Amino acid sequence: MDTDDFHDVSHSLSHSQGGVSDPLVDTEYARLQQRYTDAGYREGIGEGKLSTLQSGFDEGFATSVPPARTVGQLRGRAAALLAIALSQEPSQESSHESSQEVQSLRALVADLAAVRRDDVLAPDHEAVAHEAEHHDADDYAFEYDRNERRDMEGLERGMEGIGGRKEGLREEALLASLETRVDEAEARVLA
Template identity: 40%
Template sequence: MENDDDSPWMHDDDMDYDHHHHQPVASTSAPSAGARHEHRIALQEYDRMAGRYYDEGYRAGITSGKESRLQQGFDQGYAISAPLARQLGHLRGIASTVLALLTTTSGAKYSSPLLDHFASSQEKEGVVSRLREVVSMLGALGQDDVVPVDQEAEQHKKEHDGDTGESLATMERIQMHQLDSMMQRLGQRQGSLPRAKTGLEECKQRLQQVLDACGMGTLPLEVADDSNAMTL
């Protein structure tokens, strides 16, 4: 992905990009020590929330890869599922962080670079409404929606892992579904109706439109090519 010198992702005095958790974060500059302290606390919360989405997405990729016990099968499963699952976690982290910056009391104090791009409060509310839809859509996407279930691998797993393997897999799926539900609630207003599921690519496009409206540039979604697959 080419660097764009005009993109806010590339400037420290506007919106920095957290390379550890793959999310945009607000500038750390503040007029006083007290404000800087509050700022750090707020960013730690956003970092924790977005980081959890990213880590769970990565774990989903690992889980999908390990469905096949043979090394060749694992390599193939990992190469397909891990990048997609990580990308889902990545998108969730960015969307939830921007939503927090635009809608929470603490986030509003540090979101002036974003707010400068809105001509009116009505325009901001329109963008927030679109962002809530994106967050809800990302929450509705589960691992099986991003990476189709390999029925042959599932059967192989049952035969070799038995009840213990099935129990562990069930626990992981329950944890992922709980996280998905939390993400959906984050994006929904009270009384809003559930939306039909959309694909990962459409979610990415809609989130990009929101970031464009906020003047935040292109999504930094280059996913490294994991050509050297992990060894079982």
Template identity: 40%
Template structure:
């Protein structure tokens, strides 16, 4: 006796339902992934814009201005047309030299919020708290730069200097020393 239900019809209907569920699930997952990616990109761009506007550009401008002023001051003192005190020339040379070794990474304030977020993210995923490979590679290169710098720099005693990287306080101190020279020479410095 034939079944009132056509088995081919039931199998075909079940197959279509399974396919529809798979397609729906795939689109939902793709939409979710796309939403996460878009959100990350927008947050990344917003973070970059904010960091550049609030920290990067002003700090870069400040360091660039100080280096330019130090170079101009050293050129003025070293041109030979005016006999300046050798101690003043040596002071300007030292300031310019130290300003030339300062990196942005030395004086930028740490982003504590980003560091905490990264730490929580790594802990949540069970990752080790090791340093990001890109950051470690940058630190390795900076370490080599420091080594080369120290090889070419010596103290009066002839021993190689081993210094910690400069800080924002060191930068501000160099700027203050430079301002003292300009005041001593009665030079008028205009900021733009």
């Protein structure tokens, strides 16, 4: 029984559980340090992504909302003018003029309905370069979820070169032209 280490006090003090020389303390410290480092790294990445996303959203919102709002206002004004023109009972002599005005307003409403976001927003050259750099030409753009409307826009874009829609005014020039047409129609209808 003299060889039993269980009662050896000197051995017990040198490797006491939780003491400075306990190997489990070093292992546990390293594990905790790594865990907090990883958590801090993840939080930093998350915060960085959020700040980047927020600034991207703010920039996109500031760029796209004013033209989209203008198009919406023009569509509403043109539709209201058409409703007013249709509700007015023309006299015998102004029947032809009234019919021409209704046709003109219908054409204006149709032109406004045909305006797409790509027509009034400047192309995002950074996004186009990113797409070209990271995706094959055969891949669908990942920016938007596919839906029936976007598929139709893609089909319309494909038909543009075959005599469909002609390249015309874009962005501010298109908005200014449409606004002038609505203002002129408003002056005629409400006169």
